[in-house]
Amino acid sequence: MADLAIENVTLRRAATLIAGGEHRGAHALCLAALQKGEAPAQALFLLALIAAEHRNPSKVLELTDKALQIESGHLGARAQRARALLALHRQAEARAEAEAAAALDPRDGHVLDTLGVVLSRTGAYQAAAALFRRATARRPDHADWQYNLGSALQFTGDLAGARTAYEAALKARPDHHRALSSLVSLSRQTEADNQVAALEALFDDADPDPDPDPARQQHLGHALAKSFEDMGDHPTALSWLERAKAGRRRAAPYAIDRDKALFEAAAATAKPATGGYDDPAPIFIVGLPRTGTTLLDRVLSSHPVIVSAGELGDFSLLVKRMTGTPSSLVLDVETFAAADRLDFAALGRTYVERARAAVEDGAGATAARVIDKMPLNVLNVGLIHRALPNARILCLRRHPVDSALSNYRQLFATDFPYYDYAFDLADAGRYYALFDRLVAHWRAILPPDRFAEVAYEDMVADLEGQTRRVLDLVGLPFDPACLAFHENTSAVSTASSVQVRSPLYSTSVGRWKRYGDGLQPLLDALRAEGIDIPD
Known part of the structure; x- marks a missing residue:
C-alpha cells in the first residue's frame, strides 16, 4: 500500500x-x-x-x-x-x-x-x-x-438551452470570447439590447500592440460586425470585419496562385466514368460556403427518404489515403495528379459505407438517399462522378458579389488553410472567379442529369418550384414536408444553424448593396477577372 x-x-x-x-x-x-x-x-x-x-x-x-x-x-x-x-x-x-x-x-x-x-x-x-x-x-x-x-445544443436546435450554457460559460469566465460571440449569434442585436460594449472591451484586450491574438480578434470582431449589421450600420460592420481579420491576414499571407494551381489540377481529374460504384444513394451539395448549401440540404433532407450526413470530409480523405501522397494537405495538386490511378469502384463503395455510417442514430443505414453537403467537394466533382456515376451533384450559385461577401463575412476555422482567401475582400473576389470557371468546366463536360446548378435567388423566389425541379433531378417525387424545412429537427453544424430553424426569408438577397463604397476592392477584383456583376 x-x-x-x-x-x-x-x-x-x-x-x-x-x-x-x-x-x-x-x-x-x-x-x-x-x-x-x-x-x-x-x-x-x-x-x-x-x-x-x-x-x-x-x-x-x-x-x-x-x-x-x-x-x-x-x-x-x-x-x-x-x-x-x-x-x-x-x-x-x-x-x-x-x-x-x-x-x-x-x-x-x-x-x-x-x-x-x-x-x-x-x-x-x-x-x-x-x-x-x-x-x-x-x-x-x-x-x-x-x-x-x-455549441452542441445550438447544432441540435435547442437554442434556449444553448443560450443558458453560453451564459453559464460567461458567468464562470467573463472573458470567454467564444461564448460571447456565440451568444450574439443566437439572436438579432438591437440598439436597446446588444453586447457591443463587452465585445469592444474584449477586442481591445485581444489586440495588444504589437502581439495580437488573431483567433480572439476574429471571434470578437465578427460578433461586432454581426451586431452592427443587425442594427443597420453596414459600413461600421465592414470596418469591424477588416479589423477582425487583420491579424490572421498578417500571420498567414494568402497567395491566389496556390488556389489557381489547385483548381486547375481539380479540373484535370474529369474523365469518362467507366469503372465506378453504381449506387444512386449519394447526393452531393457543393459550392461556395454561405451561398445556400445548408438551405438546400434542409429542404431535401426533410423528404421522408433522404437523410443528411452533414459536411463530410470523407471523400477527400479517402482519395488522399488511397493515393498515398506524402504531402501534409488533403486537397492538393499532388493528390489530384495521383488520383488517376485509383480503383474508383473501391473508392465509391467505401465512401457510401462511410457516408451511411456517419448519419446520427443510424438513419443512414436504410435511407434511399444520403446527402453530403461539404462545399469544398466542388473540387472533387470530377472524381466523384468517376467513383459514383449515379450520384447527383447539386452546385449552389449566388450573385457574385453576395457570394464573395458572404465568404468574407464568415468566421472560418483559423487553422484551415482552404479558406484563407476570405481574409481579404479582393482575394475573395479573385477566388470567386476561380470557382466560377471551375463550375463552368463541370457544366460543360458532365451529364446534366448528374451535375446541375441551383440558384439561391431562385430558391428564395420560388421554393416549391425549385424543390420540385431538384427532386426530379434526384429521381424522387415531391413531398410537402420539404417546404417546411424549418421544422426539420435534425442537427445542423454550419453557420446557418440558427437561420434554418426559421421559415424562408429574402433579406439576404442583394445584401451587398447595403455596404456602399467599402466593397470597391471586391467589385474591382471581380471585374478584373471578367465577372459580370448583375444589378
Whole structure:
C-alpha cells in the first residue's frame, strides 16, 4: 500500500505539472514511474496528454494503445485515443471509440468533455450534448465545458438551452470570447439590447500592440460586425470585419496562385466514368460556403427518404489515403495528379459505407438517399462522378458579389488553410472567379442529369418550384414536408444553424448593396477577372 501511495503522489505531481504547462518535468516523472513499474497505464496516459499538447496524434495513439493493453478500462486513455483518431482524420474509428468509451459510463468530467468533443466533431451532436451535460453537472463553473455544451445544443436546435450554457460559460469566465460571440449569434442585436460594449472591451484586450491574438480578434470582431449589421450600420460592420481579420491576414499571407494551381489540377481529374460504384444513394451539395448549401440540404433532407450526413470530409480523405501522397494537405495538386490511378469502384463503395455510417442514430443505414453537403467537394466533382456515376451533384450559385461577401463575412476555422482567401475582400473576389470557371468546366463536360446548378435567388423566389425541379433531378417525387424545412429537427453544424430553424426569408438577397463604397476592392477584383456583376 505504501508503494501505491508513492505511485499516486508521483503521477499526481506529473498531472499537476501538465495542467500548468510544465511538460518537461512531467515527462521526467512519468518516465521515472515507468522505469519503476509504478501504475504504467496511468504513466502512459499522462505521456499521451503531453503528446496531445504538442499536437502529435500519432504518438498519442501509440501511447494510448500501450496503456490500454495494460488496462483496457482506462477511460482517460480511451478518450485520448478517440481524440487522436479524429486528429488523424480517421473519423469513423474516432466515433466508434468514443461511443464505446461512453457506454462504459465514465464519471470524470475531463473524460466526458473529451468524448463529447469527438462525438460532436463526427456529427453525433445529441450524444455529445448528453456527455457535456454530465460534465457540466459535475463542474458548472467550467467555462469551456459550458461552451461545448452550448455549441452542441445550438447544432441540435435547442437554442434556449444553448443560450443558458453560453451564459453559464460567461458567468464562470467573463472573458470567454467564444461564448460571447456565440451568444450574439443566437439572436438579432438591437440598439436597446446588444453586447457591443463587452465585445469592444474584449477586442481591445485581444489586440495588444504589437502581439495580437488573431483567433480572439476574429471571434470578437465578427460578433461586432454581426451586431452592427443587425442594427443597420453596414459600413461600421465592414470596418469591424477588416479589423477582425487583420491579424490572421498578417500571420498567414494568402497567395491566389496556390488556389489557381489547385483548381486547375481539380479540373484535370474529369474523365469518362467507366469503372465506378453504381449506387444512386449519394447526393452531393457543393459550392461556395454561405451561398445556400445548408438551405438546400434542409429542404431535401426533410423528404421522408433522404437523410443528411452533414459536411463530410470523407471523400477527400479517402482519395488522399488511397493515393498515398506524402504531402501534409488533403486537397492538393499532388493528390489530384495521383488520383488517376485509383480503383474508383473501391473508392465509391467505401465512401457510401462511410457516408451511411456517419448519419446520427443510424438513419443512414436504410435511407434511399444520403446527402453530403461539404462545399469544398466542388473540387472533387470530377472524381466523384468517376467513383459514383449515379450520384447527383447539386452546385449552389449566388450573385457574385453576395457570394464573395458572404465568404468574407464568415468566421472560418483559423487553422484551415482552404479558406484563407476570405481574409481579404479582393482575394475573395479573385477566388470567386476561380470557382466560377471551375463550375463552368463541370457544366460543360458532365451529364446534366448528374451535375446541375441551383440558384439561391431562385430558391428564395420560388421554393416549391425549385424543390420540385431538384427532386426530379434526384429521381424522387415531391413531398410537402420539404417546404417546411424549418421544422426539420435534425442537427445542423454550419453557420446557418440558427437561420434554418426559421421559415424562408429574402433579406439576404442583394445584401451587398447595403455596404456602399467599402466593397470597391471586391467589385474591382471581380471585374478584373471578367465577372459580370448583375444589378
